[in-house]
Amino acid sequence: MNFGYARVSAKDQNLDTQLRELTAAGADRIFQEKISGASTSRPELDKMLAMLRSGDSVTVNRLSRLGRNTAHIIQLIADFSRQGIRFVALDLGIDTDTPAGRMVLTVFAALAEFERESNGERRQAGIELAKAQGKHMGRKPGVDEEKLKKVKTSLAAGLSVHQIVEVTGISESTVKRYKRQLTSSTETL
Known part of the structure; x- marks a missing residue:
């Protein structure tokens, strides 16, 4: 089957041009x-993705209609390739059944890998710079005196960590940390 996918971002926009182009391209069923393309929940796209089988085709009139962002589009196209699904973007002439289309797919995959690695390098450089400038990384140090008092009172009443979490709404990790602090402070006295 040749599945078409058409999307516009606003309710007042029109799908007619996309539908006409997808029909002319031989789409058997158009979702x-x-x-909005930024939306993580796109029910019609999800329905189409669930129906795809090896040998099927996905056609869009514009590449940008397919995904939320470049990384999402590249991921979808890579998934299609792994599943044996042909992908066609009419605006760019991409057709993964052709050598040129497969080459474009390879370039997209390389760009995605480059972007992932670049993001990691930038993130690490930012962390190292922040540390060099003496900025604290991670959770802010310190104790919430009100929470500490609640944990102390609850422990004195004989409640377990789990019970303290349920009663106070304080996270389990915080309760355990405060319990350790309270235990170590009483041991050092």
Whole structure:
């Protein structure tokens, strides 16, 4: 089957041009929705993805209609390739059944890998710079005196960590940390 996917971002936009182009490209069934590309929940796209089988095709009139962002588009196209699904973007002439289309797919995959690695390098450089400038990394040090008092009172009443979490709404990790602090402070006295 040749599945078409058409999307516009706003309710007042029109799908007619996309539908006409997808029909002319031989789409057997067209999934269409009016929803922002940034939305993580796109029901019609999800329905189409669930129906795809090896040998099927996915056609879009514009590559940007497919995903939330470049990384999402590249991931979808890579998933199609792994599943044996042909992908066609009419605006760019991408057709993964052709050598040129497969080459474009390879370039996209390389760009995605480059972007992932670059993000990691930038993140690490930022962390190292912050540390060099003496900035604290991670959770802010210190104790919430009100929470500490609640934990202390609860422990004195004989409650378990789990019971303290349920009664106070304080996270389990915080309760355990305060319990350790309270235990170590009483041991040092």
